[in-house]
Amino acid sequence: MSTADTPTGTLDELPKSIEDTLKTLDIEFKEIRFAVQSDISSTGSYGEEWFVLTDVAIFTVTGAGEVLHYIPYKSVLGIRAETVVDAGLVVLETEEGTVDLIRYSNGCAAKFGFVARFIGDEIEFRDGNRDEPPIWDYKVEEHSCKSCGLPLADEYSPCPACTKKHRVMLRILTYIRPYLGRALLYILFVIVGTLISLITPYFSGILIDDILLLNDATTPTPDDQTTWLGNTFRAIHPVALALTIAVGALLVTQIISILFNIIQSRLAAWLTFRIAANIRAHVYDHLHNLSIRFFDKRTTGTVISHITEDSERLQDFLLEGMSFLSVQLFMFFGIGTVLFFLNWQLACFILIPIPLIVFGAGWFWRKVRSLWHRAWRRRSKLFDVVNDSVSGIRVVRAFGQQRSEVNRFGSANIDTRDYETKAEMVWATYYPPLMFTVQFGTLIVWYVGGLDVIGGTMTLGTLMMFHIYLAMFYEPLRYVSPLINWASRSMTAAERLFEVIDSQPEQFDDGNLKAIPNIVGEVKFHNMTFGYDAHKPVLRDINLHVKPGEMIGLVGHSGAGKSTLINLICRFYTPDAGRLEIDGEDIKQINLKDLRRQIGVVLQEPYLFSGTIAENISYANPDAAMEEIITAAKAANAHEFIIKFPDGYDTEVGERGGSLSGGERQRISIARAILHNPRILILDEATSSVDVETEKKIQQAIDRLVQNRTTFAIAHRLSTLRNADRLFVIEKGRGVECGSHEELMEEKGIYYKLVETQKEAANVRADAQIVER
Amino acid sequence: MQNENTEEQNAPENTKAVEQDDSTQRFLEASELTFTRSQVGTARLEIRKEACHLRVIVRRLMPLSHPEQYISLAADEDTEIGILVNPSELAPESLKILNEELDKRYFTPIIQKIYRVKEQFGIHEWDVQTERGRVTFLVRGLNQNIKQSPPARLFVTDVRGNRYDIPDYRELDAKSFYQIQRHL
Structure with missing residues (x-):
């Protein structure tokens, strides 16, 4: 038996004790080729068990060294990794019968799947059913962060540990860079505005001490206060004049303060909408570069709410929260300094409640944040429910299930309500006590400051000044919890936005990829294997060589892997093993832009965007001349119905092309493909959802479309593939037959059976029609 | 051992009858069934007076709502033999083997x-x-x-x-x- 290259160190390391045990057995072997550890014992409980392949035999050994199975390699006829519910099983076909060899949990599925595939291929090679020995190309499936080793959802996800919370804020700030000038101006206004507002209480202090209280000595006795006129007269008393000036000064500072406030808020608005719009644009732009795998793992509702709700939430916060925060923060430190300057002993007292506030707010922060996170998830789920039932509204009506849909919404709605209520109630419960701790400082000042005034160490004016400053000082703290609440919600929104931005995009062109401006259209699969989960291959060892301009019909039961093959040609996914070549170039090495530009797709459910018919036809070539659009529509047999619309080519197509029939939409999508002029064309069930008459028209259009293009067509109705040069039959992920219709009918294999079945079905339909008449 | 492979052909008429009856679901009687262990350790199912299957595949039809009932028995991944509604009516030895097989196929730790x-x-x-x-x-x-x-x-x-x-x-x-x- 020929052994392929023996792998080194890529799988599990067999403990020395077990190796020694194996060596004491009667069975002679030269080397241990590899060993794989399972995490389940043969009895089904957690435990260590080993699968060992030596040059002559397969062993399974318990962690304690007890040999469970010994099977000579040459007696092995076949091997497979069978997937059971939440676990797996390696099954051997031997000369003795079928053996359930070793069990493993899903966590080990990737390595056992690989090992089974490798040994299976080696056996096929040994028995002469395969041209070349398999290649040891085991790669670790688990994705983990490169810098900290944390496991990640997929290769496209950012590491949650390495994108720390405080960095989110900093990242938002990086979006300010283009507007640095205005941002600096804004900060200047914040500083000056704060300084101005600090003046007001100072004037108030002077007003009390130097004007109102000093005046005591010169105030006329109550007897003199006989007439209102007398009072007015006294108003021009020198002290009263000073009062007028002081109040006037107060008025002026307040007007200036308001002016600064206006300018500063206008600047904030100017800045934040730009920042938010830029983040939104960045996210959306990035979304379109992400791999299809990103979308496989998320619902449409989640992705949409990323773009709309999250960015809105972030924007609101940036607009109001940020400017509020920056002003208050500056105030806090500005006033703090002034307070210490005025009376440092008293200022020390007002610091007493601060640790309590900070500690309380921190606790509050965590609690409220997780609650809002949960409420948000419920809301997203609610959105999914709406999306689901509105999309399927016809089915709902047809089965009369409005009531149950309403109930489904109702329970999701109540769920959302409960979680939002809970979050809000926690807020309502803990906010007032937090507020009390904030207010507590004022009481201290009244008491301690009051004693000072009585003792004569402090003037009443200073105490009053202190109080006004204190109110301003505690102001930011008063809003600290709603702000934190708000900030945390916005930061989670920002995190989710950055999660999209941080997800690895598809490699469009990193400079090393080969540009193919003109694809000839030769497609070659070479021992290609692929699975959406790498350990569960959907396609196995596909070999197919398609000549330029050839039309290949893909045939097979549903779930056989036809659509997967097409997804690979579009390079939505890349092969796990083997190669897929276009014009002799590995598809992984081809510039994606070049590739996609030259691939055209006509799907079963054509997707039309809102816009006019002409816009939809020229979707891939927006610069196309009107003549070209009309020519394409004509070739697609679409022209004939388009001219009947009152608005002709300018007819607005609603969401998903709702105003057109299925056949009409299909013909528009064919026109789109014709105009796109791809080198490789993919027809995925293009004619399955239309009536016979329309099908003829579409078939005609397709016949024109496939001229001189390499075409892959999937069709359940085999008659629609009659123009295919060759048919490629896929059965359970393997290419089993390939040849022309005649050749395959001759072969009497799977294709023959499928054709016969369809003939029978057609006869049944015909009979049914006769009966109906 | 090799003999076992031919056992299936011992009752050709009956096997055929099963194949023809494809559109209606077959429910098996516990009293007709015997599970045994083959030498290599697979579960063998014998249906009285009918057939013997060397490596029977067991599946729960309602693994969440009725895990102990409605067991589908299959000769291989695609060929269902029939459904056993109440395994508890099996002979104790057979029931034990069936449960072992179920445990092998359903590994969801509780x-x-x-x-x-x-x-x-x-x-x-x-x-x-x-x-x-x-x-x-x-x-x-x-x-x-x-x-x-x-x-x-x-x-x-x-x-x-x-x-x-x-x-x-x-x-x-x-x-x-x-x-x-x-x-x-």
Whole structure:
């Protein structure tokens, strides 16, 4: 038996004790080729068990060294990794019968799947059913962060540990860079505005001490206060004049303060909408570069709410929260300094409640944040429910299930309500006590400051000044919890936005990829294997060589892997093993832009965007001349119905092309493909959802479309593939037959059976029609 | 051993009858069935006076709502022999083998006790006791990987794709419940 290259160190390391045990057995072997550890014992409980392949035999050994199975390699006829519910099983076909060899949990599925595939291929090679020995190309499936080793959802996800919370804020700030000038101006206004507002209480202090209280000595006795006129007269008393000036000064500072406030808020608005719009644009732009795998793992509702709700939430916060925060923060430190300057002993007292506030707010922060996170998830789920039932509204009506849909919404709605209520109630419960701790400082000042005034160490004016400053000082703290609440919600929104931005995009062109401006259209699969989960291959060892301009019909039961093959040609996914070549170039090495530009797709459910018919036809070539659009529509047999619309080519197509029939939409999508002029064309069930008459028209259009293009067509109705040069039959992920219709009918294999079945079905339909008449 | 391979052909007429009866579902009588272990350890099913299947594949039709009933028996991945509604009526030895096979095919550990759930950067480390032993595993996030099915059943999926079952979280002991309550 020929052994392929023996792998080194890529799988599990067999403990020395077990190796020694194996060596004491009667069975002679030269080397241990590899060993794989399972995490389940043969009895089904957690435990260590080993699968060992030596040059002559397969062993399974318990962690304690007890040999469970010994099977000579040459007696092995076949091997497979069978997937059971939440676990797996390696099954051997031997000369003795079928053996359930070793069990493993899903966590080990990737390595056992690989090992089974490798040994299976080696056996096929040994028995002469395969041209070349398999290649040891085991790669670790688990994705983990490169810098900290944390496991990640997929290769496209950012590491949650390495994108720390405080960095989110900093990242938002990086979006300010283009507007640095205005941002600096804004900060200047914040500083000056704060300084101005600090003046007001100072004037108030002077007003009390130097004007109102000093005046005591010169105030006329109550007897003199006989007439209102007398009072007015006294108003021009020198002290009263000073009062007028002081109040006037107060008025002026307040007007200036308001002016600064206006300018500063206008600047904030100017800045934040730009920042938010830029983040939104960045996210959306990035979304379109992400791999299809990103979308496989998320619902449409989640992705949409990323773009709309999250960015809105972030924007609101940036607009109001940020400017509020920056002003208050500056105030806090500005006033703090002034307070210490005025009376440092008293200022020390007002610091007493601060640790309590900070500690309380921190606790509050965590609690409220997780609650809002949960409420948000419920809301997203609610959105999914709406999306689901509105999309399927016809089915709902047809089965009369409005009531149950309403109930489904109702329970999701109540769920959302409960979680939002809970979050809000926690807020309502803990906010007032937090507020009390904030207010507590004022009481201290009244008491301690009051004693000072009585003792004569402090003037009443200073105490009053202190109080006004204190109110301003505690102001930011008063809003600290709603702000934190708000900030945390916005930061989670920002995190989710950055999660999209941080997800690895598809490699469009990193400079090393080969540009193919003109694809000839030769497609070659070479021992290609692929699975959406790498350990569960959907396609196995596909070999197919398609000549330029050839039309290949893909045939097979549903779930056989036809659509997967097409997804690979579009390079939505890349092969796990083997190669897929276009014009002799590995598809992984081809510039994606070049590739996609030259691939055209006509799907079963054509997707039309809102816009006019002409816009939809020229979707891939927006610069196309009107003549070209009309020519394409004509070739697609679409022209004939388009001219009947009152608005002709300018007819607005609603969401998903709702105003057109299925056949009409299909013909528009064919026109789109014709105009796109791809080198490789993919027809995925293009004619399955239309009536016979329309099908003829579409078939005609397709016949024109496939001229001189390499075409892959999937069709359940085999008659629609009659123009295919060759048919490629896929059965359970393997290419089993390939040849022309005649050749395959001759072969009497799977294709023959499928054709016969369809003939029978057609006869049944015909009979049914006769009966109906 | 080789003899066993031919056993299936011992009753050709009956096998044919089964094939023809393809459109109607066959329900098997427990009294007709005997499970035994073959020499290589696979489960062999004998249907009295009819056929013998060397490696029978067992599947639960309603693994969540009726795990102990409605067992589908198949000769291979695609060929169902029939459905056994009430395995409890089998002879004890047969029932034991059937249960062993079911256990082999359904590996969803049931979480009986939760010692600790610790979160770090959105990854939750669970330390639990299952009927298959104590185990520690990592769960990413909460929303996607804890699926709740009414009224109170939870399925937890870890980062390696293993799934764990909590049939009714209300029945967990207080300490265990405390560990997960904030994730519900």
